[in-house]
Amino acid sequence: MRNMESTAIILAAGEGTRMKSSLHKVLHKLCGVEMVDYALAAAQAAGVERPVVVVGHAAEAVREHLAGRADFALQDKSTGWGTGHAVMSAQAHLQGEGKVYILAGDMPLLTGEDLLALGRAVDAGAAGAMLTAVLADPTGYGRVLRDAQGTVERIVEQKDCTPAQAQVREVNASVYCFRIPALLSALPRLKNDNAQGEYYLTDVVAILRGDGERIAAVETAAEHCMGVNDRVQLAQAEAALRRRINGALMRGGVTMIDPERTYVDAGVKIGRDTVVYPGCVLQGATRVGEGCTLLPNCRLLDAVVGDKATVESSVLLSCAVGAGTTVGPNAYLRPGTRVGAHCRIGDFVEIKNSTIGDGTKVSHLTYVGDADLGEGINLGCGVVFSNYDGKSKYRCTVGDRAFIGCNVNLVAPVAVEADAYVAAGSTVTKDVPAGALAIARSRQANLAGWVAARKAEGKL
Numbered sequence: 001m002r003n004m005e006s007t008a009i010i011l012a013a014g015e016g017t018r019m020k021s022s023l024h025k026v027l028h029k030l031c032g033v034e035m036v037d038y039a040l041a042a043a044q045a046a047g048v049e050r051p052v053v054v055v056g057h058a059a060e061a062v063r064e065h066l067a068g069r070a071d072f073a074l075q076d077k078s079t080g081w082g083t084g085h086a087v088m089s090a091q092a093h094l095q096g097e098g099k100v101y102i103l104a105g106d107m108p109l110l111t112g113e114d115l116l117a118l119g120r121a122v123d124a125g126a127a128g129a130m131l132t133a134v135l136a137d138p139t140g141y142g143r144v145l146r147d148a149q150g151t152v153e154r155i156v157e158q159k160d161c162t163p164a165q166a167q168v169r170e171v172n173a174s175v176y177c178f179r180i181p182a183l184l185s186a187l188p189r190l191k192n193d194n195a196q197g198e199y200y201l202t203d204v205v206a207i208l209r210g211d212g213e214r215i216a217a218v219e220t221a222a223e224h225c226m227g228v229n230d231r232v233q234l235a236q237a238e239a240a241l242r243r244r245i246n247g248a249l250m251r252g253g254v255t256m257i258d259p260e261r262t263y264v265d266a267g268v269k270i271g272r273d274t275v276v277y278p279g280c281v282l283q284g285a286t287r288v289g290e291g292c293t294l295l296p297n298c299r300l301l302d303a304v305v306g307d308k309a310t311v312e313s314s315v316l317l318s319c320a321v322g323a324g325t326t327v328g329p330n331a332y333l334r335p336g337t338r339v340g341a342h343c344r345i346g347d348f349v350e351i352k353n354s355t356i357g358d359g360t361k362v363s364h365l366t367y368v369g370d371a372d373l374g375e376g377i378n379l380g381c382g383v384v385f386s387n388y389d390g391k392s393k394y395r396c397t398v399g400d401r402a403f404i405g406c407n408v409n410l411v412a413p414v415a416v417e418a419d420a421y422v423a424a425g426s427t428v429t430k431d432v433p434a435g436a437l438a439i440a441r442s443r444q445a446n447l448a449g450w451v452a453a454r455k456a457e458g459k460l
């Protein structure tokens with residue numbers, strides 16, 4: 001047994017016609033991450049830092065997405081087609097005596113451990129190892145044919161199967177590990193005299209066996225082999241990934257009221273004793289602290305939520321919310337918003353590109369845009385920061401402990417200093433000094449008997 005150097009080839013040149021999409025199949029996302037990234041992650045988990053990705057259809061888009069993270073080989077369709085041809089296209093990257101993992105870009109549930117199991121079989125002396133699974137319904141997959149002793153003889157594609165072979169339920173996952181010299185000796189001997197007129201990588205197995213080499217078969221769970229060819233399988237694979245993600249979070253101490261209806265992207269972090277209700281969608285680099293409550297129907301994208309915060313039916317985008325703060329229902333926190341600790345951001349409040357100091361309350365029906373608010377402030381109902389004059393945006397500041405009455409407009413740029421009060425209904429266009437009361441509205445006049453007089457004139 002020797003631990004050989006390893007490299008990896010990820011096949012992603014196919015057209016993926018069954019997706020019916022203008023986007024390349026491997027760039028479709030599952031749990032917020034592009035399909036091909038899961039293949040990359042599996043290869044990296046198996047110790048291959050920089051795999052070779054075979055590109056062909058929509059090569060530029062795939063290259064651009066993976067730039068800096070992989071090397072590329074271009075498969076030229078005019079010289080042949082099929083998974084074997086795809087690997088031939090990457091031959092220039094196959095050197096030395098080590099081993100190579102080969103996997104497809106459309107198998108997001110494959111794990112690094114699956115690859116490592118294949119690698120161990122090759123390290124132990126096999127010329128190659130292939131991943132298999134036993135499926136209830138093997139339709140569409142290549143079948144694994146074994147001899148009387150149970151050793152793998154060859155793989156036969158669905159389209160080339162006899163009716164008896166089609167009964168075999170053990171399938172080829174299309175994931176392999178080969179000793180590089182063995183693979184290189186077999187590739188030139190692949191032929192395309194099959195139902196699809198393609199060079200099948202699967203034929204390498206029979207060729208090496210004909211050479212007297214041993215090919216190991218390693219069985220894995222059916223789910224790990226799930227390939228994505230159409231949108232139905234995309235949804236099925238995403239559901240399976242979601243079960244993995246949510247399972248790991250729950251085992252880490254997060255309570256999910258209904259994990260089947262909780263949508264957490266790969267990479268989101270949630271602290272222990274946080275309770276997540278159904279309909280929450282946590283995306284991107286979102287981080288939720290410990291002991292939080294995410295009530296139903298929240299969407300958090302790249303949001304950071306401190307410990308013991310509560311969020312209900314709200315949208316939080318690229319923003320931060322401090323510990324013990326409550327948000328919602330129906331609040332909208334837009335990019336660049338930083339809400340401090342123990343604040344209250346209530347219903348129908350929109351905040352954009354603003355800082356809100358600790359303990360400040362913005363309880364209802366308010367728009368805060370481009371403003372810096374201190375601590376312990378109270379904004380009444382219906383306060384609007386008028387930050388835009390149709391051409392440029394300006395900032396407002398509100399000092400600590402200021403009290404802004406209901407239905408106030410703060411016309412930026414303007415500053416309300418600490419401990420100042422602004423009377424309800426004011427439109428503030430000038431700075432308010434510390435501790436002052438600003439009233440900026442016309443005085444009320446009561447016209448006695450006005451209604452009766454109008455009626456007498458027949459105008460009411």
Ligand code: UD1
Nearest residue numbers: 011012013014081082083086104105141142172174200227
């Ligand atoms: C392949 C296997 C089959 C296995 C199944 C598992 C072959 C001949 N068949 O069939 O035994 O059960 O996977 O899912 O290998 N690709 C290229 N260039 C090509 C053709 C394909 O890069 O010329 C890529 C595709 O983008 C895809 C992967 O290879 O990522 C697999 O190709 P696909 O056509 O989906 O193979 P299957 O018919 O599913």
Ligand code: CA
Nearest residue numbers: 106227228229
């Ligand atoms: Ca496939």
